[in-house]
Amino acid sequence: MAEIKDPENTILMELKDGTVIIELLADVAPxxxxxxxxxxxxxxxDNVCFHRVIDGFMAQTGDVKHGNMEAGFNIRSAGTGGSDLPNLPAEFSKLPHDRGTIGAARSQNPDSANSQFFVNFKDNHFLNGQYTVYGRVIEGMDLVDAIVRGEPPAAPDRMISVKVAADA
Incomplete structure (x- = not known):
């Protein structure tokens, strides 16, 4: 298992085949x-699906309003919502969108990120300076690579549980 240096800023994302460990970059995008x-x-x-998964690009999830596999799940609506919390202002940095980085999904408005995020399957430097990078996969990228593709996938994979390592 990867060494967790800062449990308060580490996410444990349980997928069907194992746990993805994500290091959050609180100093870059607090x-x-x-x-x-x-x-x-x-x-x-918990139980939110990956609603947009594009081979050679990224896997997007985090629509807590429409993407929960138990609570009124509708794959056609997944990707159109966020949380009940206010949108976040962009926190752009010099960090590149490299393979395994976590980016904040948003609408055309740079200050519209809320709950959705994506994991880059490869280096996607054309996104640099346009989407907030706020984490990176430090273990389990092979599990991310195995997420079912589709826009939306016919039978989407989901985040079974998502926890802060300090609480696990």
Whole structure:
């Protein structure tokens, strides 16, 4: 298992085949990091599907309003919502969108990120400076690579549980 240096800023994302460990970058994007921890701690990310998974690009999830596999799940609506919390301002940095980085999904408005995020399957440097990078996979990228593809996938994979390592 990867060494967890800062349990308060580490996310354990349980997928069907194992656990993905994500290091949050609180020094780079403090508001996005705080939001992910808040949603994880309240259980809102549990059972949320990966609603947009593009081969050679990224896997997107985090629609806590429409993506929960138990609560009124509708794959056609997944990806159109966020949480009940206010949107976040962009926290752009010089960090590149490399393979395994976590980016904040948003609408055309740079300050519209809320709960949705994506994991880059490869280096996607064309996203640099346009989407907030606030974490990176430090273990389990092979599990991310195995997420079912589709826009939306016919039978989407989901985040079974998402926890802050300090609470696990």
């Amino acid at each position: 508001q996005h990091t705080a939001r992910m921890k808040e949603l994880a701690r309240s259980g809102q990310y």
